[in-house]
Amino acid sequence: MESIVPDVTLWTDGGGRVRQTHLPVAGLFGSATRFAGMTARPYKGVSHADMAxxxxxxxxxxxxxxxxxxxxxVRLALT
Known part of the structure; x- marks a missing residue:
């Protein structure tokens, strides 16, 4: 968590095919919570062990x- 600035904003875009947040998620806690939720279960039928x-x-x-x-x-840009 120390490597993420406190005023981080998470923007998502599911391309119309996967779940996403429709509004930006502001702040460290909200962004971290969103990422934790995304990693809680397999994504598109692929287990985490099979991902690179x-x-x-x-x-x-x-x-x-x-x-x-x-x-x-997933493509994740850090700006």
Whole structure:
């Protein structure tokens, strides 16, 4: 938690296909709670043990891509 600034804002976009927050989530507690909820169960039928994470550059900013086999599950840009 120390690596996240207290005034963080989480924006999500499910592309119309997965659950998302419709408004930005402001603050460290709300953002951390949202992430904890996303990791509480398998995502799109893929267990966490089968997922891999890669640090990448997304739109000119650092980011993460989480995938399984040949499928991208999550793209996360850190701006």
């Amino acid at each position: 994470m890669e640090i990448v550059e997304l739109n000119g900013s650092p980011g993460l891509v989480i995938g399984a086999a040949v499928r991208v599950l």
